[in-house]
Amino acid sequence: MTLTEENYLKALFHLSTENEEVSVLDLSKSLTIKMPTVNSMVKKLSGKGLISYEKYKPLMLTQSGKRAAGLIIRKHRLVEMFLVQHLGFGWDEVHEIAEQIEHIKSQRFFDRIDQLLDFPKVDPHGSPIPDINGEVVFQNYKKLEECVENQMVMFMSVGSSQDSFLKLIDKLNLKLGDIIKVLEIQEFDKTMRVLVNETSEQNLSQMVAANILVKT
Amino acid sequence: MTLTEENYLKALFHLSTENEEVSVLDLSKSLTIKMPTVNSMVKKLSGKGLISYEKYKPLMLTQSGKRAAGLIIRKHRLVEMFLVQHLGFGWDEVHEIAEQIEHIKSQRFFDRIDQLLDFPKVDPHGSPIPDINGEVVFQNYKKLEECVENQMVMFMSVGSSQDSFLKLIDKLNLKLGDIIKVLEIQEFDKTMRVLVNETSEQNLSQMVAANILVKT
DNA sequence: AATTTTTGTTAGACTAATCTAACATTTTAG
DNA sequence: CTAAAATGTTAGATTAGTCTAACAAAAATT
Known part of the structure; x- marks a missing residue:
């Protein structure tokens, strides 16, 4: 191909x-x-x-098209993970490079990267890494936007990988795995005040909250 | 380009x-x-x-052509080094993959790899890695073939990167950095009997000895 | 020096991936 | 339900990189 x-x-x-x-x-x-x-x-x-x-x-x-696509996405996400974990790139910098490396023709190259990363299940953005058959496990995370006051959730994935969004999340000091507690939702514009890891408070616009995917 | x-x-x-x-x-x-x-x-x-x-x-x-070529070879050799040192590939397996990765468009990607490898000066075959300006430092190694009996030298580089040659060197248990002492040279076919690291004796055909580059 | 061989060049065709312009079908709206 | 808008298709041109066939120049040989 x-x-x-x-x-x-x-x-x-x-x-x-x-x-x-x-x-x-x-x-x-x-x-x-x-x-x-x-x-x-x-x-x-x-x-x-x-x-x-x-x-x-x-x-x-088709079935084989799905498999082929899954395998390319697998390579892409493995590479993103590698770039972040071993080459020190930020999660907002890896997409473009992974777009290129995903097309490398060498099964073993990606197998070795997988092994080096200890067989990760998600990429740096929390998206699932398809398995070696190109099969993706569906994640049913909720948008933070849909949560109610006083709910406590864990930040699992992002709904957008746009550079500007990822940089904003960084600036807000949010990382995957963080515990988010919804303190208050503004009725007027749905802005959320949240508590992160029991320590820092942040205000999140509805647009941001819609792209923060969480597990309850 | x-x-x-x-x-x-x-x-x-x-x-x-x-x-x-x-x-x-x-x-x-x-x-x-x-x-x-x-x-x-x-x-x-x-x-x-x-x-x-x-x-x-x-x-x-031209000058700028030389520089451009040097920079591509730099990328190639950095990648080969990375594949051997961090992904566990054999020196006979890395060329093809490096041929592909050398064309990745991202200065930072290669900078990070350089850093991860602690700024290596040679690739896994002992070939020099051009500097950041594409400049290559000339190595004046000698062919083992040209050495005389009782001479002691260090194995620094290979003259061929052919798969079959590299596999043969592996099989002979020779590695870059090994100390080679020439014990005897057959007058008839120039076959060399050598002592490696004071321990193992090997017979090397002239063709092999011609592709083993050494420092005296 | 003339001829043959080797090397180099030109001309023109082909494929993959793209485009624009023109035309066709389906969907939407009045 | 027809007309307009949106979407989809076909036809034909373009570019990069490749090829073969034919011709031209340089080098080697006799």
């Missing part, structure tokens, strides 16, 4: 987990590649049995 | 250190890319000021 094909599969995989149906336009926007190009690549991948495609119908990954 | 362009520069750099003059045919053979393709790529790189090219004349890297 070419690097380009891998990127199409990965994008379709991500869109499929976020939306019920995925259109050519969705895929086109997500890759910032024009629709006719996407259209022809989709046909090509359909020919390879990775995408099931019928004219004017929503796009779907 | 594209991956392809980087590979042309690297190949030309290597050929230039091995030979006084490098022809289009040499480069073509070394890349296993047909001459007309090489010809047009050489023109392209000449247009970018990386190769100085005149019709029917030998090929030469």
Whole structure:
């Protein structure tokens, strides 16, 4: 598979987990590649049995397409974990590099990284690392936004990996694993005042709270 | 620069250190890319000021071409070192993976690897790692082949990185840094009987001895 | 010095991945 | 339910990197 094909599969995989149906336009926007190009690549991948495609119908990954995409995402997330844990990168710096390294052709390279990291189950953003069959374990975390006053939860994952969001979380001194207690929710704008690890108080806008995924 | 362009520069750099003059045919053979393709790529790189090219004349890297090539080789060798020292690969397994990772676009990635390795000066094969300006320090090692009876030398580098040669050296239990004493040279075929680290005796064919680079 | 061989160049075709322009279908809205 | 808008498809052009075939120059050989 070419690097380009891998990127199409990965994008379709991500869109499929976020939306019920995925259109050519969705895929086109997500890759910032024009629709006719996407259209022809989709046909090509359909020919390879990775995408099931019928004219004017929503796009779907086949079983083998899902597996292939899962394996690429596995590589991506393993690499992100490696970059953070062994090369000292911040969680906001790793995406771009992992995008490149995920395409390296060497099973053993990724096996060794997996081993070096002691077989991690999540990446630095709390997203699950697919297993060696490309299978992802679904996480049913809740958005902090949905929590009520006085509830105590643990910060497990982020809903966005946008640079600006991750940097903000850093600035707020929040880390995965932190215990968050909801102290007060402003009725007007849903801003939350929270207590982190029983020590520091922070105010979180609704938009931030919506991207903080927690376990109760 | 594209991956392809980087590979042309690297190949030309290597050929230039091995030979006084490098022809289009040499480069073509070394890349296993047909001459007309090489010809047009050489023109392209000449247009970018990386190769100085005149019709029917030998090929030469410009200063900036040399620097660019040196920096790619630096990345390659840093990665090889990392693969051996931190991921447990054998020195015969790292070339192919390094060929891919050397093209990653991220200065910081390689800086961190350099730091993690504590700024190594040579790669796992004893080849020098170019500095941050792509400058290579010339090593004037001698071939073991050229040594005389009773001479004691240190194994510093290999003259070939062919898989089969590296595996053979492993099988002979030879490692970089070993002390080699020449016990006897067969007049007939120049086979050498050597003593390694004062302990194990080995017989080395002339071809092997020619690819063992030593410091006296 | 002339001829042959080797090396180098030019011209033109092919593939993968992209694009724009034009056309077609489906969905949405009045 | 038709017209407009949104989405999807087809056709054809473009670029990077490759190739083969044909031709040209330089080097080697006789």
